[in-house]
Amino acid sequence: MRRHSFRWLAAALAVFSLVAASCGSDDEEATEPAAPATTEAPATTEAPPADPMDTNGDGKVVVGVAAAGPRDDGAYYQALVDAAEEISAAQGWEAPIVIDNIEPAVAATELENLAAQGVDIIAVGAGEISDPLPDLVEQYPDIFWYCNCGTGFPQMDGVALSTNDGAEIEYVVGVAAGLLLQEHGGDTAYMIGCCDLGFEVETELAMRLGMKAVDPSYDVVYTPTGNFPFDFDNVAGATEAFNVALDAGMDLLYPYLGGAHEPLVQLANEHGIPVTSAGASDVCSRTDLTWEMAALFDGGDFARAVFPLIVSGDFVEGDIYKFSVGRDPEVGALICNPTPEQKDLLDQAHADVWNGYCLAEFDTIRAIAYGGADLEAPLVCSDA
Numbered sequence: 001m002r003r004h005s006f007r008w009l010a011a012a013l014a015v016f017s018l019v020a021a022s023c024g025s026d027d028e029e030a031t032e033p034a035a036p037a038t039t040e041a042p043a044t045t046e047a048p049p050a051d052p053m054d055t056n057g058d059g060k061v062v063v064g065v066a067a068a069g070p071r072d073d074g075a076y077y078q079a080l081v082d083a084a085e086e087i088s089a090a091q092g093w094e095a096p097i098v099i100d101n102i103e104p105a106v107a108a109t110e111l112e113n114l115a116a117q118g119v120d121i122i123a124v125g126a127g128e129i130s131d132p133l134p135d136l137v138e139q140y141p142d143i144f145w146y147c148n149c150g151t152g153f154p155q156m157d158g159v160a161l162s163t164n165d166g167a168e169i170e171y172v173v174g175v176a177a178g179l180l181l182q183e184h185g186g187d188t189a190y191m192i193g194c195c196d197l198g199f200e201v202e203t204e205l206a207m208r209l210g211m212k213a214v215d216p217s218y219d220v221v222y223t224p225t226g227n228f229p230f231d232f233d234n235v236a237g238a239t240e241a242f243n244v245a246l247d248a249g250m251d252l253l254y255p256y257l258g259g260a261h262e263p264l265v266q267l268a269n270e271h272g273i274p275v276t277s278a279g280a281s282d283v284c285s286r287t288d289l290t291w292e293m294a295a296l297f298d299g300g301d302f303a304r305a306v307f308p309l310i311v312s313g314d315f316v317e318g319d320i321y322k323f324s325v326g327r328d329p330e331v332g333a334l335i336c337n338p339t340p341e342q343k344d345l346l347d348q349a350h351a352d353v354w355n356g357y358c359l360a361e362f363d364t365i366r367a368i369a370y371g372g373a374d375l376e377a378p379l380v381c382s383d384a
Contacts, residue, residue: 051091051093052311052313053091053093053120053121053144053310053311054120055120055121055142055143055144056118056120056142056143058118060093060094061088061091061093061094061120061121062093062094062096062097062117062118062119062120062121063084063087063088063093063096063097063119063120063121063122063123064096064097064098064099064114064115064117064119064121064122064123065080065081065084065096065097065098065099065100065122065123065125066099066102066107066110066111066114066122066123066124066125066129067080067081067098067099067100067101067102067125067126068100068101068102068103068104068125068126068128068129068230068258069100069101069232069233069258069259070100070101070233070258070259071098071100073233073258073259073261073262074261074262074280074289075257075258075261075262075277075278075279075280076126076258076261076278076279076280076297076298076299077100077125077126077258077259077299078280079279079280079281079298079299079300079301080123080125080148080299080300080302080303081096081098081100081300082300083299083300083301083303083304084096084098084123084303086304087303087304087307091311097114097117097119099113099114101233102129103129103230104128104129104131104229104230107128107129107130107131107132108131108132108135108136110129111124111129111132111133111136112132112136112139115136115139115140115143119143120143120144121143121144121145121146121310122143122144122145122146123146123147123148123303124145124146124147124148124149125148125299126148126149126150126299127147127149127150127151127153128229128230130147130149130153133145133147133156133158133159134156134157134158137156137157137158137159137317138158141158144160144310144317145158145159145160145317146159146160146161146162146303146306146310147159147160147161147162148162148299148302148303149161149162149163150163150164150166150199150297151163151164151165151166151167151199151202152165152166152366152370155318155320156318157317157318158317158318159317159318160306160310160315160316160317160318160319160321161319161320161321162302162303162305162306162320162321162322162323163320163321163322163323164297164302164322164323164324164331165322165324165325165331165362166199166202166203166206166297167202167205167206167362167365167366168206168324168325168326168331168332168353168362169206169295169296169297169325169331169332169333170202170203170204170205170206170207170210170295171206171207171209171210171213171325171349171353171358171362172210172325172332172333172346172349172350172353173203173206173207173210173254173276173293173295173332173333174206174207174208174209174210174211174212174213174214174220175210175211175213175214175333175345175346175349176210176276176293176333176334176335176346176349177189177207177210177211177218177220177252177254177276177293178210178211178212178213178214178215178218179214179335179338179342179345179346180252180274180292180293180335181211181214181215181218181251181252182214182215183339183342184251184252184274185251186249186251186252187215187217187218187219187251188218188219188220188221188248188249188250188251188252189207189211189218189219189220189221189250189251189252189253189254190220190221190222190223190245190248190250190252190253190254191203191204191207191220191221191222191223191254191256192223192225192238192241192242192245192253192254192255192256192257192264193222193223193224193225193232193256193257194224194225194226194228194229194230194231194232194234194256194257195224195226195227195228195229195230195231196222196224196228197229197230198369198370199369200222200224200256201368201369202365202366202369202370203256204220204222205365205368205369205377205378206362206365207220207254208220208377208379209358209361209365209378209379209380209381210349212379212380213349213380213381216379216380220254221245221248223241223244223245224241225237225238225240225241225257225260226238226260232256232257232258232259232260232261233257233258233259233260234260235259235260235263237260238255238257238260238263238264239260239263239264239267242264242267242268246271246273250273251273251274252273252274252275252276252292253265253268253273253274253275253276254275254276254278254295255268255275255278256278257278261277261278262289265289265290265291266289269289269290274292274293275290275291275292276291276292276293276294276295276333277291277293277294277295278295279295279296279297279298279299280294280298280300281294281296281298281300281301281330281334282298283336284334284336284337291336292335292336292337293333293334293335293336294333294334294336295333296329296330296331296332296333296334297323297330297331298330301330302323302330305321305323305328305330306321309321324354325350325353325354326350326351326352326353326354326355327354332350333346333349333350334346356383357381357383358381358383359383360382360383361378361380361381361382364377364378365377365378
């Protein structure tokens with residue numbers, strides 16, 4: 001009896017153990033079924049927008065600079081090179097490619113060499129090397145062509161042009177020179193230039209008009225030094241002309257030159273002769289040489305003004321941007337350390353030009369310089 005009871009009890013315990021195992025314990029936490037795995041689409045990174053000035057689509061922007069004279073002349077030619085480097089760095093573009101000392105006779109070859117180097121923009125620094133542009137624009141239509149072609153250059157399809165009025169500029173240069181003669185003494189400025197080109201004739205006549213507006217006894221003497229045409233880098237010839245002018249009683253120097261500009265400034269400094277720059281606008285801050293004034297037609301300043309408009313699309317090929325005296329600070333004249341009276345008088349001269357002063361005389365000067373008109377050069381403005 002007792003043996004059977006133990007067997008029954010053992011069987012019952014076994015059954016209860018099986019039931020408990022199948023049902024689980026109330027103290028155990030329920031396990032939620034795992035959520036199905038989800039796969040997120042990989043994040044996409046948009047490519048940065050292409051630079052609109054990447055005209056050949058190679059992912060970079062390169063400016064080509066064509067300079068008619070030395071890229072390091074410290075004057076007119078270097079101004080555009082320096083500006084191209086500054087603009088390129090500010091825009092995140094590649095370093096510019098520069099071809100300098102381009103003579104007009106080989107301008108077509110040199111500009112084509114520049115165009116073939118994968119540039120997106122070509123900045124031509126002067127009108128004297130612009131003759132090949134119509135053919136090159138047709139041959140390289142994807143390049144953005146810009147020319148600082150100067151006084152009175154005609155509108156050209158496929159080229160964005162910056163121009164100015166040389167007579168306006170040189171009139172106020174003459175006023176500034178006259179004010180300096182009043183301060184330093186003397187009555188004669190010497191303009192040492194190249195070879196009697198049209199824009200040099202315009203410069204001489206307009207400068208004389210401005211000087212005589214200050215004092216009728218003032219005058220300017222023009223002396224050519226180089227070979228025709230466009231020889232603005234002839235240091236030997238310029239030095240000889242300087243010495244002749246010094247012996248003749250030069251009281252102020254206007255070295256209207258490129259590569260020969262700074263050597264004459266050095267000579268003027270050594271002899272205590274007041275001197276003006278020819279184009280470069282930064283000379284008042286220079287410490288290596290001394291200028292008393294600046295004639296303002298700086299190709300670098302022009303580029304700094306128009307390149308933001310080129311990038312924004314507001315200045316396109318076929319357009320002309322004319323820099324005007326009295327409106328645009330890039331053109332005119334600047335006395336480096338003016339007295340208050342000098343500053344007021346020079347400011348007034350700029351404003352007068354903007355308001356149409358001497359307009360008829362400027363037209364006559366241009367007719368003489370560029371049209372070969374047999375006219376008497378004006379010595380006073382009719383509306384004075």
